[in-house]
Amino acid sequence: MRIAIVGLGGVGGYLAASLVKTSHKVAGFARGEHLAKIQTSGLKIVEDEKEWQVNLCAKSLQEADGYFDIVIFCVKSYDLEESCKAIASHIDSNSILISFSNGVSNADLLRELSDAKVLEGCIYILSHIQQAGVICKKGDVFAAVFGGDKDAVQKLSSVFDEANLRYKIPSDIKAAVWKKYIFISAFATLTTYYDANIRDVYENHYNEAKALLREIAEVAQTKGVDIYDEIENSLQTAGKVPYDSSTSMHLDFKNRKRDELETLSGYIVKEAKRNNIEVPFMEKMYLELQKRRIS
Ligand SMILES: NC(=O)C1=CN([C@@H]2O[C@H](COP(=O)(O)OP(=O)(O)OC[C@H]3O[C@@H](n4cnc5c(N)ncnc54)[C@H](OP(=O)(O)O)[C@@H]3O)[C@@H](O)[C@H]2O)C=CC1
Numbered sequence: 001m002r003i004a005i006v007g008l009g010g011v012g013g014y015l016a017a018s019l020v021k022t023s024h025k026v027a028g029f030a031r032g033e034h035l036a037k038i039q040t041s042g043l044k045i046v047e048d049e050k051e052w053q054v055n056l057c058a059k060s061l062q063e064a065d066g067y068f069d070i071v072i073f074c075v076k077s078y079d080l081e082e083s084c085k086a087i088a089s090h091i092d093s094n095s096i097l098i099s100f101s102n103g104v105s106n107a108d109l110l111r112e113l114s115d116a117k118v119l120e121g122c123i124y125i126l127s128h129i130q131q132a133g134v135i136c137k138k139g140d141v142f143a144a145v146f147g148g149d150k151d152a153v154q155k156l157s158s159v160f161d162e163a164n165l166r167y168k169i170p171s172d173i174k175a176a177v178w179k180k181y182i183f184i185s186a187f188a189t190l191t192t193y194y195d196a197n198i199r200d201v202y203e204n205h206y207n208e209a210k211a212l213l214r215e216i217a218e219v220a221q222t223k224g225v226d227i228y229d230e231i232e233n234s235l236q237t238a239g240k241v242p243y244d245s246s247t248s249m250h251l252d253f254k255n256r257k258r259d260e261l262e263t264l265s266g267y268i269v270k271e272a273k274r275n276n277i278e279v280p281f282m283e284k285m286y287l288e289l290q291k292r293r294i295s
């Protein structure tokens with residue numbers, strides 16, 4: 001099969017470097033200095049215990065050619081629409097699309113933009129671009145989670161099996177995606193709002209964290225997803241992460257980089273309004289973070 005990995009950052013770079021070892025034809029799509037470095041020197045992966053380098057067919061999306069059986073989007077959520085449109089002429093209704101971007105509406109967006117077979121998914125990994133051409137992956141955390149059309153799931157899992165990549169196919173994929181989202185939405189919002197790491201938030205703003213998690217679970221309920229049990233689980237996770245751990249949105253705010261505020265906080269406020277429910281904690285923090293971003 002021909003597989004496209006769109007976005008070769010922390011997530012996509014690691015996936016592409018792993019999938020290139022399979023029998024499939026893998027093309028990676030990137031841009032800027034990162035693309036130039038991958039084209040001239042290959043893609044380097046730095047893990048705790050080892051470093052490895054792969055040669056990867058990497059291009060810009062404008063240079064895409066041919067047909068793709070599988071497209072794995074690994075861009076930030078705000079780049080998903082544009083990158084899906086850019087690859088649209090290289091897929092058809094038999095292609096399989098999946099986004100591993102954080103968020104709970106990525107699959108809906110891909111379905112709006114194409115008539116391909118869209119899988120729902122999310123990913124657990126800790127990785128980032130260390131410098132152009134180099135991806136740094138921390139610890140042993142790795143699990144891709146996906147579900148949807150049975151044949152498509154079977155095809156994607158056979159690819160992950162061949163690459164020796166861990167994955168889960170939960171019986172309820174929507175709940176699984178929300179389970180990842182409730183934690184990252186609440187703690188991305190809180191760590192950014194308080195400019196504090198996850199453990200600080202847990203220790204000093206526990207009640208607010210609980211209230212925010214409850215608001216997110218209420219919005220999930222409007223989608224028919226019951227994740228009230230994840231309120232307690234998320235709090236326990238936050239109480240156990242290493243002291244220096246924060247979220248990528250918090251770091252993006254600190255470094256004045258583009259962030260996923262709309263996906264991680266704004267989405268909850270908008271969906272709550274649409275469904276006539278109150279989310280006062282999330283609304284207060286979202287509006288304040290919007291203001292801070294402009295100033
Ligand atoms: N990194 C992690 O540990 C985890 C990340 N996630 C989620 O996964 C998603 C991806 O995150 P991550 O990999 O860290 O993000 P990165 O910013 O590291 O990687 C995304 C890459 O995609 C590139 N890109 C975006 N649009 C295009 C385009 N049109 N053409 C070519 N390249 C493009 C970006 O380029 P440029 O820099 O120029 O914009 C960037 O290099 C996010 O939603 C994140 O929240 C989820 C779990 C863990």
Ligand SMILES: CC(C)(CO)C(=O)C(=O)O
Nearest residue numbers: 124125126184247248249
């Ligand atoms: C915390 C992490 C890395 C979890 O996978 C994440 O998704 C984020 O910070 O955006």
